Amino acid sequence: MWPSGGRHLWPSGGSSEMQSHARGHLVYAAGGVLSVHTEHGTWIVPANRVAWTPAGFTHRHRAHGDTDMRIVFLAPSLARLVPDRPAVFLASGLAREVLLTLTGPSGDDAAPGHSRAARTRLLRVLVDELREAHEQPLHLPEPRDDRLQAIARMLRETPADNSTLAELGRTVGAGTRTLSRLFRNELGMTFYEWRTQLRIHHALVLLADGHDTVRTAHACGWSNPSSFIAAFTAVIGTTPGRYRAGGRSGPR
Known part of the structure; x- marks a missing residue:
């Protein structure tokens, strides 16, 4: 699902099937609350947090409240800079703006109006912001x-x-x-x-x-x-x- 990431509007209670991806991805709730479920436990993602799920981790998402979900996939060269396990980070103001810019209103993560080089720079800024952020204690282990x-x-x-x-x-x-x-x-x-x-x-x-x-x-x-x-x-x-x-x- 969502091979290109992007913006996805979910009604309250909406849920994905269990899945895994070849690339790790970041998930942000611009509105509502998301939960990320894996065999290791549940991560809760309110609107001031960003969740990271590495490549190959089986997981599913669930929306609580009408949710504006944003997904950004990371290339391996950037994914290696963040943890090799699921994590939740505090979203700085800059990280939120970059996530919204990368996903945009059009339903894909092509950063409308930005060149590929500009998008690459935005992704690097986003990863740098997450590396500076503290991981948040929002993991409920199973x-x-x-x-x-x-x-x-x-x-x-x-x-x-x-x-x-x-x-x-x-x-x-x-x-x-x-x-x-x-x-x-x-x-x-x-x-x-x-x-x-x-x-x-x-x-x-x-x-x-x-x-x-x-x-x-x-x-x-x-x-x-x-x-x-x-x-x-x-x-x-x-x-x-x-x-x-x-x-x-x-x-x-």
Whole structure:
């Protein structure tokens, strides 16, 4: 799909099939929220982030909210300058403008009005901007252990569930110590870090669908909006209200 990249307008809930490409590609949501799913986990891509998927990685995209998706493929000479694994980067103002210019309104990534040489220079500027950007903690790793998978299913279905790890452990037949070790060894984070990440993912989806901050906070398990705002801002770089209103630029 999308051999030339470009601009793709997706309705909320739109999803691609599992696929892989011979060239690595960058994905940017000029509007809405995208998620990138691989066997290693899920990356969430709000409108101030850029997702990178290297060549050969099987993945699929899903739109949350009506989404203006921009795709730019990189030649191997540029792809070698960015990570050899999926990653999400903070999009600087310059990176966003280059992405919009490269994809344009015409549905392809030929940078209308620009020569091939100019487009090559724009791609190099884009890669340089991403190399200067910090990777963002928007990866939700996928557990392999059956017990962790059962917990993940329960929390995805009900993100507001505030059960402790011990309570969830009784449901899946494992002790707290065992589950804590599995979270650290398999996912590289604590249970509470993983659940917070899951909730931030869910919050981005709800905000993209038009829900307000208070409703989103309660739906994602925060007992009061101020705690949700603090957690959201720490990860996304802007408040839920500003994000929902379109103030998504975040810090450089």
